[in-house]
Amino acid sequence: MSLQQKMHFESGLLSVDASGDFSLEDAKLAFLEMLGAVVQYKAEKILLDGRNVNGNPRDIERFYYGEFAARETRNIVVEHKIVPRFAYVLHEPLRDPARLGETVAMNRGMVIKVFENPEDATEWLNGRADSQGSFCQDN
Numbered sequence: 823m824s825l826q827q828k829m830h831f832e833s834g835l836l837s838v839d840a841s842g843d844f845s846l847e848d849a850k851l852a853f854l855e856m857l858g859a860v861v862q863y864k865a866e867k868i869l870l871d872g873r874n875v876n877g878n879p880r881d882i883e884r885f886y887y888g889e890f891a892a893r894e895t896r897n898i899v900v901e902h903k904i905v906p907r908f909a910y911v912l913h914e915p916l917r918d919p920a921r922l923g924e925t926v927a928m929n930r931g932m933v934i935k936v937f938e939n940p941e942d943a944t945e946w947l948n949g950r951a952d953s954q955g956s957f958c959q960d961n
Contacts, residue, residue, distance in 0.1 A: 825852045825875065829859050835947070836865035844877025844916060850890050857898055860906050867947045871911045871940060878915035881922055888926030895932050908934040909943035 825842040838856055842848070860868060879887070891908075899905055910917075910924075917936055918924075924936045937943040 824848050827852055827855060829856070831859065831863040831865060834865070834867055836860060836863060836868045838868065838870045839874070840870060840872045841874035842876070844875055844879055846879070846883045846886060849887055853887075853891055853894065857894055860898060860904060861902050864902075864904055866904060866906050868906055868908045869911070869940065869943055869947060870908065872916060873911055873913050875912070875916055879918075879923075884918055884923035885926050888923035888932075889930065891923075891934070892927040892930035892932040895927075896930070905933065907947060908932065909947050910934065910936045911938070911940050911943050912936055913938070 824845060825840060825848040828839045830837045836856075836859055838859075840852065856868065856870070859865065895906060895908075917938070921936060924934055927934050935943070935946055937946070
């Protein structure tokens with residue numbers, strides 16, 4: 823896998839530092855690895871710092887990643903009753919100015935937001951959840 827992740831859980835926050843070269847398959851595997859840590863720690867706040875990830879995904883890859891991330895997150899919500907909030911810190915061109923992947927994931931119920939810097943991401947994670955993008959739990 824050309825993407826590497828270092829994860830640390832403290833005070834309710836799962837911090838993930840990612841590095842390497844982007845590929846859709848590696849990004850999906852890395853996301854599953856991150857979700858494993860979400861379940862292990864029952865983390866509801868996830869800060870992914872991907873400023874050291876290189877790549878310029880095509881629009882279709884952004885779409886497929888957002889769709890995949892939302893579907894897999896939905897499984898965590900249903901199975902483990904954990905509703906995680908994801909803050910991604912990315913630089914362009916990995917951070918899409920049009921926010922396609924983010925929009926796809928949000929439209930499928932994932933609570934996610936992409937930021938340019940970790941300070942804004944942390945502030946959002948520590949604030950109130952947006953009314954958009956939250957999974958509905960069936961009781």
